[in-house]
Amino acid sequence: MALDFALAAIHHLLVFALFGVFLVEMTAVRPGMDAKALVRVARIDAVYGALSLGVIVAGILRLIYGLKGWDYYTGNHAFWGKMTAFALVGILSIAPSIRFARWRKAFQADPGFTPPDAEIRVARRFLHAEAAFFVLIPIFAAAMARGLG
Numbered sequence: 001m002a003l004d005f006a007l008a009a010i011h012h013l014l015v016f017a018l019f020g021v022f023l024v025e026m027t028a029v030r031p032g033m034d035a036k037a038l039v040r041v042a043r044i045d046a047v048y049g050a051l052s053l054g055v056i057v058a059g060i061l062r063l064i065y066g067l068k069g070w071d072y073y074t075g076n077h078a079f080w081g082k083m084t085a086f087a088l089v090g091i092l093s094i095a096p097s098i099r100f101a102r103w104r105k106a107f108q109a110d111p112g113f114t115p116p117d118a119e120i121r122v123a124r125r126f127l128h129a130e131a132a133f134f135v136l137i138p139i140f141a142a143a144m145a146r147g148l149g
Contacts, residue, residue: 004067011058018051031117042104078149082140088133096123
């Protein structure tokens, strides 16, 4: 029981941290970003990636060692909805991450580099799409917690 509680607590804390970092990233990526903001966004994105990995690891540990067990989760449609939403968030995050890495590299080659506003708008569209799917994750989690699905 203590292990289940610890895994659930860690998982939830990581998810909340992930969402918080995502919101910071969303607000940091905006037209007119200077070099300082560009470096900050690349760091924020790295933290976002690390937290995503932590959420996945904690979630897998809950599947294996949690009280409800593998069968409860894998037999639940809400679980698969949550996993699909999480996967879509992850897939959508790839394009902005690649863009941020390119911008950082361009800045290292030319300290006067600033990302074009058109590219920033494209990155923001991906971030907004991520947000749309991110909202589904706690909805599916609430359904799972109540045995729906």
